[in-house]
Amino acid sequence: MSQLLCSRLCVTSHSRPLSFYSLCRKTGDKWKLSRWYIPRNSHAHSSNPPPGNALQRIWSLTQRAIRHSPSRTSKSAGLKFILGPAVFSVSARLFCSVARCEADYNNNTPGEVITKDPVPEFKWHILWKFVRPQLFALVCAVVLAFGAAILNIQIPLMLGDLVNVVARYLRENTGSYVNEIKGPAMKLLGLYGIQGLLTTGYIILLSRVGERVAADMRKSLFASLLRQDVAFFDANKTGQLVNRLTADIQEFKSSFKLVISQGLRSITQTVGCFVSLYVISPKLTGLTVVVLPCLVGAGALIGSFLRKLSRLAQEQVAKATGVADEALGNVRTVKAFAMEERELQLYSNEVDKSCEMNENLGGGIAVFQGLSNVALNCIVLGTIFAGGTLISSNEMSPGDLMSFLVASQTVQRSLASISILFGQVVRGISSGARVFEYLSLQPTIPLSGGGRIPYHSLTGRVDFMNVSFSYPTRPGHEVLKKFSLSLPPCKTVAIVGESGGGKSTVASLLERFYDPTSGVVMLDGLDIRTLDLAWLRGQVIGFINQEPVLFGSSVMENIRFGKPDATDAEVISAAKQANAHRFISSFPDGYNTMVGERGVTLSGGQKQRIAIARALIKNPSILVLDEATSALDAESERVVQEALDRATRGRTVLIIAHRLSTIQGADLICVMSNGRIVEAGTHLELLSKGGLYSDLIRRQRAEGQK
Ligand SMILES: Nc1ncnc2c1ncn2[C@@H]1O[C@H](COP(=O)(O)OP(=O)(O)OP(=O)(O)O)[C@@H](O)[C@H]1O
Ligand SMILES: [Mg+2]
Structure with a gap:
């Protein structure tokens, strides 16, 4: 007991067991x-x-x-x-x-989200993929841990021998104490040494295996997350995803190491030492078993x-x-x-x-x-x-009593470890299952594969044909209803309309963040679902958002994000096109200025122009501007607009705008309402029509005069 x-x-x-007193301090x-x-x-x-x-x-x-x-x-x-x-x-x-x-x-109870999703399954074959490269080190670690456990079983018995020598000497007081004690003491010392070495060895090996498996898992999981569709990120909170990368893998790693090291040791030691206890004294062992349930009950309460x-x-x-x-x-x-x-x-x-x-x-x-x-x-x-x-x-001999006490301590330690392991195994399996769930998740929109149109024959014509679309997270709500629109090559088409009317959704479908529920989006007469997505996003379409997000690195690196192999001269040229070169050069560190987390150290207009430079550096055939100037004041808007006017030349452009003043020069203006185009024409045509567009213009002018 x-x-x-x-x-x-x-x-x-x-x-080594802790003393009662060290325990009290814990x-x-x-x-x-x-x-x-x-x-x-x-x-x-x-x-x-x-x-x-x-x-x-x-x-x-x-x-x-x-x-x-x-x-x-x-x-x-x-x-x-x-x-x-x-x-x-x-x-x-x-x-x-x-x-x-x-x-x-x-x-x-804290407000945890109780999801009804099925609990992810632990997939052993995925674990095996990560463990296989470390198999040799793992097997060595297991062998060493097993050896350490076997030696641990011997220690109480040898301690008993030692005590018996001392007791005999005290009783008989004959012969040389040093000579008699030397043999068992040296044996025990050797055992301690080997046990220490084995322990060091298996811990080093296991830690190596654990860290490498965890690092591989992190890299694979991150790669898998990056591969997922935008719809996946609509449905999952970023915090939870990051948690899988950090806490879950950490938990899994701890469990993995603990189960292999302590699991093996503890089970071997428990069985071995229990046999020793029984061999030393069946009576004392029996007594232990009788008192056990009472203590279990009291402790449980x-x-x-x-x-x-x-x-x-x-x-x-x-x-x-x-x-x-x-x-x-x-x-x-x-x-x-x-x-x-x-x-x-x-x-x-x-x-x-x-x-x-x-x-x-x-x-x-x-x-x-x-x-x-x-x-x-x-x-x-x-x-x-x-x-x-x-x-x-x-x-019983005094040595047997000593052996019994030490062996029972070893059993205590081992049982304690097994109890931890019981929970740790479940924890590890749950964490591992959560990690593996996303590791094996296949995106519905594959990033690569599909055709490319050679640069010289790409005209940049875009057609939306009878496109209907609902966001996967809100399937009952149809945002686009049989939407049709053509963007002729090298022309500028603007979409205006009420908030929530589906303008940004059109841009998302062109970027292929989502696929239409029905209908097709075509580039140069080819369904974009048949084209290579990495090529489409990386080289064909430049996308500038209303609230551009910059990375917490230098201006140079942020612009180069649009084309990783761009030279410094290309970066500067893109910045010039985007009207950004002057303000960047005025910073003490110029292009090496750090922009802070998400670009907080820059003004709205500056961020916007860096984002324009980032989109222009890849020299896209199609440019999508989603409310690119709506958050800016009049002066910033003027410089950004200037940059945009320059940037749009010679490309197919889709502009989504709230401020109608910015799109009056567009070749075609479409007014969207309720997921459909309800009016289309040039600025003058729409004005003379006296419909929704002229209403919008009138309203904006009235607001401007207030
Ligand atoms: N990721 C999303 N998941 C689910 N629904 C969305 C998502 N994004 C937008 N919606 C919904 O789709 C509809 C159209 O949104 P969209 O962003 O296309 O409107 P918009 O015309 O660009 O509006 P605004 O002028 O305010 O930017 C809205 O009802 C919106 O709530
Ligand atoms: Mg929008």
Whole structure:
């Protein structure tokens, strides 16, 4: 029985158990408690257990709890101080449904999105793809870990031999003590040395394997994410995707290493040392097995209570962090409304609450630790007492008692590791499945493949023919309804119309961010679905957005983003065409000026002109301008417009505009309403028609005069 409670003392050390006292100082880990023990999701709140056999229930409870608990930043540390063995934590889980119900009434469950998506499956063949290149190192690591475990089983027995020599010398006091002790001591020392070497070796190898597998997975996942369609990014939050790249892979890596190193060691040591215990003293081993269930029960009850406390405390910490996150993320708005004091007050309230809850949790943990220390010490005392009785009746030698104590410690450590592993395996499988889900995801619009039109024969004619379209995330809402439009080569066509009428959607379909639900978009008479997408986007179409996004690098690199192999002279020439050269040269660092995160250190007009240069550098045959000047003031608009007028010469241009003044010179102006073109003609033709366009012009003029 001592194994069970003592085991929690030892889980952090592979080769040496922690003392009770070092354990007592480890209260800093208390917050990690809940990460292991407390399911955070309301799925688990039912107090009616689902039908099924006990094993299934344990497995599903554990899976659920782990799937919905927040991802951990440090591996397994949360378990250091608490109930070690698997049976202990599993029982605790079974006990805690009542606590979960109470927590829910308090409405403290964080607002997690509960998705109804099927849980992704763990795909072993994908794991194998990553592990195969590291197979040799992995096999070596497994062999070394197994060797270390076998040696660990020998250590208690050899310690017993050593103690027997000491006891015999004390009893008989004959011969040379040094001579007698030298043999077993040197053997033990050698064993320690080899065990240390094996441990070092397998940890180095495993860490190498783990890091390389994780790095390969990160690269593959990133590549797979970049390959996905725009629709995929409409449906998935960027934060969650980044989480898969970081936290999930980290979690998977930790589990992978832990399972191989500790799993192998712990199982070997548990079995080996249990056999040793039985061989040393069947009676003492039997006693251990009898006391075990009582301790499991008591520990489970206290553990479930602490889990509840810890969960509430952790949620409160998350709430406080959320307040700080929101305030710092929107710091300009906070300052603009002089709300610093109020935000501070809000944050302080939440922090005070979390402080109080954590203090209560700390108290609970202190009592638990105190009680378990007493229990553990009593167990050691009981073992020595019972062992002493057996020694006095000559059923056991002092060396056997020593071996028993040390072997039982090893069993405790191993059981504790197995209990961690039980959860870690589930965690690792869930994280791995989440990573693999996107690794094997195929985009519906492949980035490469398909034909290219030779540069000299490309005219740049675009036709939308009877295009109907609904966004995949909103299938019931038809944005374009049998939309038809032709962009003649080297002509400028403008689309105007009400907000939400589908103008930007037209541009997205031309870029092939999405494919039409029905109808076709054609380039030079060819369906763009048959063309090479990388070529289409990279060389044929230049796209300038209303809010251009720059990368946090230099001006030079931002412009070169449009054509990675462009020379400096080409970059400068594009900047000149975009009316950007003058302002860039006026910066002290010129083209090497860093533009800040998303270009925050530049004005709207400057960003826009860099974006124009970025689009022009690839010398596209087709230029799409989506409200390229609508966010600018009159002066910026003038310079940007000048740049655009120059840029549009000799290309097929699609302009989407709110400010009608910017498109009066277009060869064709189309007015869109409700996903269709309702009017088309030149500026003068449309004015004379006196329809929707002239209404729009009149309204804008009236607004301008106000
Ligand atoms: N990614 C998306 N997913 C789902 N629906 C979208 C998406 N983007 C736009 N929509 C919807 O499609 C419709 C047309 O949007 P679109 O952006 O094409 O309008 P717009 O004419 O460009 O408007 P504005 O003049 O305001 O820019 C709107 O109802 C909008 O809510
Ligand atoms: Mg738009």
